[in-house]
Amino acid sequence: MKTLTLALALATPIQAALRFGCATLTVQRLDPVVEPGTVGTAHLHHIIGGNAFNATMEGDIGEKGTCTTCTFSEDFSNYWTAVLYFKAANGSYKRVPIYQNTALPNGINGGMTVYYTQRDFQGNGNVKITSFKPGFRMIIGSPTATSTNAPGLKWVCLSDKGTRFPELNDIPQKSCAAGIMSVHHFPACWDGKNLDSPDHQSHMYNTVKEAFNNAGACPASHPVRVAQVAYETLYMTHLFNAEIAKGGKFVLSTGDGKGFATHADYLFGWKGDSLQRAMDHSCMFQACENGKPLKSQAVSAMNNCKIATTVHEDIDSCKYPLPFIMEVVCGY
Template sequence: MRIRGRTLPALLLATALGVSALSVNALTAASASTPDSAPPAVSAHAGHVMGASALPSGDDPDGDGYILANPQVTGVTPSTAVPPPAYHHEFQAGCAVTHAAADDPILYPGRPGASHDHTFMGNTTTNAHSTTASLTAGPTSCTAPADASAYWMPSLYKGDRKILPVGPQVIYYKAGVTDYRSVRPFPKGLRFVVGSPTQSAQEFRNHKGFVEGWECGDSFFNTDFPASCPSRPDVQLNLRFQAPSCWDGKYLDTPDHKSHMSYTVVKPGTNDNMCPASHPVALPMIEFKMAWPVNGDMSQVRLSSGRGYSFHYDFFNAWEERTLKALVDHCIVGGLQCDTRGFDLYRPERGAVLNADHRLP
């Protein structure tokens, strides 16, 4: 017997131990603090106690951690088709930093100051009380006004000085599956966490979202911050990290903020990537490509969540649906390498999606 995603034995065990149902919710939510491949566990982390987020909030009034999609996407079979060759299938969302705060509307909704410090991009109103409705109504620092989504990550410090990225940061929307034609837009209100603040260096390096690690100058594939970076104006600290792109079609969020999403799997006998049967809906794969203006001696560089390998990030979708669909269809499904306007410099004959003001005509 299951009760909203929790097995009856778990509730009976909690009762036997004198633990409240709310605490069971908290224990269930704790896997948000662990690597994607690790079992759930409750752990504390430098001002960020994970796993206590299952409380009533604007999008989750009963506080059980499950937010149903409406409508749900059913009857989808993961695509195993081989599409026409297309080296690129992506577009960019350029979003500048808006503010920093010890808030996390996914892990700690309605609890300002409960998190470690985060650097927010995109929606300018993002805070502990943010909901799908509030974000949809809020302004944005993204180049496209239709992208009211919230993007955030742990803040970076050098000593006691907070270092914020300058200018629009590159957030790619790509195809994670081989059949790029099967990708569809994010549902409004979808949210998830990528990575974990408590992961080890090895778990960070082996994470399916790991691309090139921390890099600066000629130093690449670092799981922690390099000891030093060239002291030149053109050198910044960089990181690329990819999100899962396969959705279960049922939930906009789950108690661990991850299990409704999955990374791709390899089609047997091939090198092709496809979504697993448990998460059959192919969505855009978000890739953070962040740059911090810091170099020289890096010995005092840290994240608010800890060492460099504690990097993780959050995404809360609040795109205007019509614009997101137009960009996904033209750039990802269309097999193009698009900029923030949906224009492929190498295929100018295909045109752009957005006008000069980055709005859908």
């Protein structure tokens, strides 16, 4: 009987999948992947993760961070997306605050939900997942897109914080009871050689479908299956429902009011072999915390991790100079 039990245990597929929250680290015009070294980049980003984040990031970020805004204290990676604004009928702008996913602990200061899944929620564990390497980075989407440009980029009108469907290609310009969610699914196939590429995308191959489903095996050109990274960002657009009825609309910090220019950046920074240990484990979501196998931290520690502001400007109101938008009027 013991032999049979052991055989069954060995035959059980690994099912590791991570889902965790990260509080806000900073909101600034910085982008060390697309515009390295620039203080005051083309548009504003909402940034979470490790405190090694700065305009120029090189080397092993996992060894440079001293705190992180994420649940897992071994994760010093950085994750960022464009900011969403509400443009009132009078032409003024106000930044839309974000809030935590319903599956996360209470009290997280803004931030996002981050996923690392092996394949999808129904078929995790049937392929070997290789961790990203120090120095790895990638992006999904384009800030200049004028039409749908990647299958992993979606918007959801929330009836409550647990709503996941339908997934839409553009920003819902209407009253949504619990706000709007943006979803960014990154590619999950790597060429196994390059930590980056000139367009920050070509070293990856996208097999992503909607709702965390991958579409088949990785191609020979990109044979290494890595974790599918995904972000969910919940915007409190319901705070503006009364203004929407007066002719207001939501606009990304790129100037795009359709939502096609939604994009996200990822810069790997897990300490040591922690991500590989997680991907080789059988844990799912919160069961991966408290040393099983990953170290985790309290919400208070997540919220207390911050970095200094290097781009000093008003990011919350009409004073912020949104690119491509010259008619900004104060007096919201």
